[in-house]
Amino acid sequence: MSEQVQQTQTQDSRLGGIAWALALVPLILLGIIAALIVTTEGGLSELSGPPIEQVSIQRIILPEPGRIVVEVVNDGPQDVTIPQVLVDEAYWQFTAEPSTTIPRFGRATFTIPYPWVAEEAHEVVLVTELGGTFAGEIAVAVESPAPSTDLFARFGLVGFYVGIIPVLLGMLWYPFMRRLGTQGMNFVLSLTIGLLVFLAVGTWLDAQEFAAELPQFWQGVPMVIFIALITLGVLIAVSSVRQGQESTPLGISYRIALGIGLHNLGEGLAIGAAFALGEAALGTFLILGFTLHNITEGVGIAAPIVRKNPGLQHFGLLLLLAGGPAVLGTWIGGFAFSPILATIFLAIGVGAILQVVWEVGKLIARDSTRIGLPIINWVNLSGVTVGIAIMYFTAFLVKF
Amino acid sequence: MSNQFEKYFSRRKFLGFGLGSVTSIIGAALLGRSASAQDETQSNGHQMQSMSGHDGTMMMMGEVDHQRNGFDPLQILTDWDYGEVSQLDSGQTLREYTIDAGDIEIEIAPGIFFPAWTYNGRVPGPTIRCTEGDRIRIRFRNFGSHPHTIHFHGVHPFEMDGVPGAGDGEIGPGEETIYEFDAEPFGCHLYHCHALPLKRHIHKGLYGAFIVDPLEGRTPAREFVMVMNAFDTNFDGGNEIYAVNTVGFEYMRRHIPAKVGERIRVYLINITEFDPINSFHLHAEFFDYYDHGTTLEPTSRTIDTVMQAQAQRGILEFSYRWPGPYMFHAHVTEFTELGWMGHFNVVNEEDFADALASVGLDAEWDQRATQGSTVPWREEASES
Numbered sequence: 001m002s003e004q005v006q007q008t009q010t011q012d013s014r015l016g017g018i019a020w021a022l023a024l025v026p027l028i029l030l031g032i033i034a035a036l037i038v039t040t041e042g043g044l045s046e047l048s049g050p051p052i053e054q055v056s057i058q059r060i061i062l063p064e065p066g067r068i069v070v071e072v073v074n075d076g077p078q079d080v081t082i083p084q085v086l087v088d089e090a091y092w093q094f095t096a097e098p099s100t101t102i103p104r105f106g107r108a109t110f111t112i113p114y115p116w117v118a119e120e121a122h123e124v125v126l127v128t129e130l131g132g133t134f135a136g137e138i139a140v141a142v143e144s145p146a147p148s149t150d151l152f153a154r155f156g157l158v159g160f161y162v163g164i165i166p167v168l169l170g171m172l173w174y175p176f177m178r179r180l181g182t183q184g185m186n187f188v189l190s191l192t193i194g195l196l197v198f199l200a201v202g203t204w205l206d207a208q209e210f211a212a213e214l215p216q217f218w219q220g221v222p223m224v225i226f227i228a229l230i231t232l233g234v235l236i237a238v239s240s241v242r243q244g245q246e247s248t249p250l251g252i253s254y255r256i257a258l259g260i261g262l263h264n265l266g267e268g269l270a271i272g273a274a275f276a277l278g279e280a281a282l283g284t285f286l287i288l289g290f291t292l293h294n295i296t297e298g299v300g301i302a303a304p305i306v307r308k309n310p311g312l313q314h315f316g317l318l319l320l321l322a323g324g325p326a327v328l329g330t331w332i333g334g335f336a337f338s339p340i341l342a343t344i345f346l347a348i349g350v351g352a353i354l355q356v357v358w359e360v361g362k363l364i365a366r367d368s369t370r371i372g373l374p375i376i377n378w379v380n381l382s383g384v385t386v387g388i389a390i391m392y393f394t395a396f397l398v399k400f
Numbered sequence: 401m402s403n404q405f406e407k408y409f410s411r412r413k414f415l416g417f418g419l420g421s422v423t424s425i426i427g428a429a430l431l432g433r434s435a436s437a438q439d440e441t442q443s444n445g446h447q448m449q450s451m452s453g454h455d456g457t458m459m460m461m462g463e464v465d466h467q468r469n470g471f472d473p474l475q476i477l478t479d480w481d482y483g484e485v486s487q488l489d490s491g492q493t494l495r496e497y498t499i500d501a502g503d504i505e506i507e508i509a510p511g512i513f514f515p516a517w518t519y520n521g522r523v524p525g526p527t528i529r530c531t532e533g534d535r536i537r538i539r540f541r542n543f544g545s546h547p548h549t550i551h552f553h554g555v556h557p558f559e560m561d562g563v564p565g566a567g568d569g570e571i572g573p574g575e576e577t578i579y580e581f582d583a584e585p586f587g588c589h590l591y592h593c594h595a596l597p598l599k600r601h602i603h604k605g606l607y608g609a610f611i612v613d614p615l616e617g618r619t620p621a622r623e624f625v626m627v628m629n630a631f632d633t634n635f636d637g638g639n640e641i642y643a644v645n646t647v648g649f650e651y652m653r654r655h656i657p658a659k660v661g662e663r664i665r666v667y668l669i670n671i672t673e674f675d676p677i678n679s680f681h682l683h684a685e686f687f688d689y690y691d692h693g694t695t696l697e698p699t700s701r702t703i704d705t706v707m708q709a710q711a712q713r714g715i716l717e718f719s720y721r722w723p724g725p726y727m728f729h730a731h732v733t734e735f736t737e738l739g740w741m742g743h744f745n746v747v748n749e750e751d752f753a754d755a756l757a758s759v760g761l762d763a764e765w766d767q768r769a770t771q772g773s774t775v776p777w778r779e780e781a782s783e784s
Contacts, residue, residue, distance in 0.1 A: 083461060083512055084512060091739065092458055093457040115456065131514055
C-alpha cells in the first residue's frame with residue numbers, strides 16, 4: 001500500500017522538463033496542421049460555401065432628438081460589411097465607428113441623423129454587402145436617459161422603493177418571529193424556502209431572457225447554466241469549509257441576503273433598462289407593486305437568526321446586501337446597460353439562491369427531526385406553498 | 401420584465417415621471433460626427449443632392465462602380481439597340497439581334513451586390529428599338545446556370561411566345577434558339593424571361609425595353625427609357641432596393657440633363673416584382689400620357705402622376721418652362737425612400753454643355769437622346 005503511494009509520488013516528480021515538452025507535442029502538431037489548412041486550404045477548398053453574414057444589434061440609443069445610435073456586434077463566422085442603413089424603410093446617411101466593415105467578434109457604432117418621433121415606433125435595418133438585412137426595433141421612441149444628477153437621484157429612489165424598503169419592512173417582522181414556537185418558526189422557514197424557490201425560477205427566466213439577446217458566440221444559455229452551477233458549488237464548498245461544523249445561522253442569513261441581492265440587482269437592471277428603452281411606463285402603482293412583491297424577502301433574511309439576535313449592525317449590513325443592489329441595478333440598467341453583465345449577475349443569483357434553499361432546508365430538517373416530525377409535514381408543506389403563493393400573486397402587480 | 405408595460409400605463413405619465421427634462425451629454429458629443437456625415441455627402445459625387453432636412457439626410461452612402469458593373473444607368477437612358485439592319489427580299493426591314501443570358505453579380509446600390517441573371521450582362525437588358533412592321537430576329541443564347549426564355553410583349557405566333565411549351569420552350573444552359581416575328585403594334589413594350597419559377601426569373605433581372613416606333617414617327621423630343629425595377633436582396637419576397645434602370649438613387653447622385661422648353665419623352669415601363677403597382681410622379685410640371693404607347697393621341701392629358709401595374713408601360717411627354725433640378729419619383733413613397741427617386745437637371749441652352757459634363761456625359765449621349773427614333777423625321781411633316 002505505502003509502496004504504491006510512493007510510486008505515485010515518484011511518477012508525480014517525473015513531471016519535469018521532458019514531460020512538459022511531451023505535453024506540448026500535440027499542440028505543436030495542431031499548430032502546424034492549422035497553418036497548413038489556412039495557407040493551402042488542406043483540400044477543403046471545395047467545401048467553402050457562400051459567405052455567411054451575421055450581426056447582432058446590441059443596443060439602440062436615442063441620445064437626443066434627431067439622432068439614432070445603433071451598437072452592433074458581428075457574431076458571425078467572418079467579416080461583415082454594412083454599406084447602407086434603413087430607418088423605417090428609407091435609406092439614410094450615417095457614420096460608422098470605427099468602420100462599416102466589422103470583423104468577427106468586432107463592434108461598430110452607427111450614428112444616424114434621423115428625426116425620430118417621440119412615443120412612436122421605429123425600425124432600423126442594417127443592409128449588408130450581399131443584401132442581407134438585420135433589423136432592430138425601437139418599440140417606443142424615448143430619449144435615452146443621459147447621466148444627470150437629477151435622473152441619478154430619481155433612479156436611486158426607484159431602486160430604494162423596489163429593494164431597500166421592502167426588505168426593511170420584512171425584517172421588522174423579526175420581533176414577532178422571535179415569539180414563535182418551533183412549529184411557527186418552521187412555517188416561516190418553509191415560507192422562506194417557497195419564496196426562494198420562486199425567486200430562483202424568476203431569476204433563471206430573467207437570465208435566459210437576457211442570454212437570448214447575447215451575440216451567438218457567448219452561448220448564453222449554457223453560460224447561465226454553468227455559472228449557476230459553479231456558483232452553487234463554490235458556495236457549498238465555502239459553507240462546508242468548517243468540517244462537521246454546521247453553518248452559523250447568521251452566515252445563512254448573509255447568503256440569503258446575497259442571493260436576494262443578486263435577484264434584486266436583476267430586477268433593478270430590468271427596470272432601469274426598461275426606462276432607457278422607453279418600454280416601461282413606470283407609474284407609482286408599479287413601483288408599489290414591486291415593494292409589495294419583495295416584502296417577504298426581509299422575512300426570509302431574518303428567519304434563520306431568530307434564536308440569536310446578531311445586533312443592529314448586522315441587520316443594517318443584511319439590508320444593504322439584499323436591497324442595495326436594486327439601486328445599483330437601476331443605475332446600471334438605466335445608464336450603462338450590458339446584456340452580458342446582466343446575464344452573468346443573474347446566473348450567479350440563481351446559484352446563490354439555490355444554495356440557500358439547500359441550507360434553509362437543512363435547518364428545517366434539523367428542527368423537524370428534533371421535535372419528532374417528518375421533514376415534509378403539513379406545516380412545512382403549507383409554509384412552502386404559502387411562500388410561493390404570496391410571491392406568485394403579488395407578482396400580478398408587476399407582470400404585464 | 402415585460403415590454404408591455406406601456407399597454408397599462410400612459411406613456412405621457414411615464415415621461416412625466418422625470419425623463420422629460422434630461423439634457424443630453426452623449427448627444428452633444430455626437431454632434432461633431434454628424435457634421436462629418438454631411439461633409440461626406442457633399443463631397444461625394446458630382447451633383448449629389450438629397451432629401452436633406454436639418455435632422456439628417458435621406459440618402460444612400462457612397463457611389464456605385466458602374467465600370468465594374470459593365471453598364472451605366474445614365475447611358476441606359478438613351479442607348480437604343482437597333483440591331484443589325486438589312487432588307488428582306490420583300491423589302492421589309494430585318495433587324496437581327498444576339499441576346500445572351502448569363503449570371504453576373506451587379507452593384508445595385510453603393511456597396512450592395514446582387515446575384516443577377518442578365519440579358520447581355522446588364523439590367524435592364526438592351527433596349528430593342530425598331531419601327532412597326534420590321535422583322536425582328538433574335539438569336540438567344542443561354543450562358544446562365546438556369547433555363548431561360550425571352551417572352552416579348554407584342555404580336556407574334558404561338559411558337560415565338562417564349563414560354564415553356566411554346567416553340568423551343570425553355571432554353572437550357574448552353575443552348576440557343578431564334579425568336580422571329582414582326583414588330584407590332586407600335587408602342588412602348590417590354591420583354592422578359594418567362595421560365596419557371598416566373599417571379600424569380602423576372603426579379604433576378606431578366607427584362608428589358610422593346611420600343612416600336614409608329615410608321616409616321618413621333619414629334620422630335622429628348623427621349624429616355626426608364627424601367628422601374630426593384631431587388632429583393634435577402635430573398636424574403638419583398639424588395640430592399642427600388643430604382644429606375646437598376647441602381648438605387650443613381651439619378652439623385654447624377655441628375656439627368658435636359659433643356660428648358662424642349663419636349664421630353666419618357667418610355668416608362670414597370671417590371672417591379674412583388675408589389676402590385678408602381679408609379680411615376682413629376683415635380684413642377686404636368687405630362688401627357690400614352691398608355692402602352694399604342695396610340696398617337698394621349699390617353700391621359702395633363703396629369704402629374706401615373707400608376708402602372710407590373711408590365712404596364714406608357715409614354716410620358718412634357719417640357720419645363722424654367723431651369724432647375726426637378727425631382728421625379730414613385731409616388732409610392734416607400735419606393736421613393738428605398739431608391740426610386742431622381743432629378744432632371746433642366747438648364748438653359750447655353751448651360752447645357754456644362755450640365756452634360758458635370759455628370760460625365762458627352763455630345764454623343766445628347767445625340768442619342770434627341771435622335772433616337774428609327775423613323776427618319778420628315779421635314780414636310782414638321783413644317784405643317
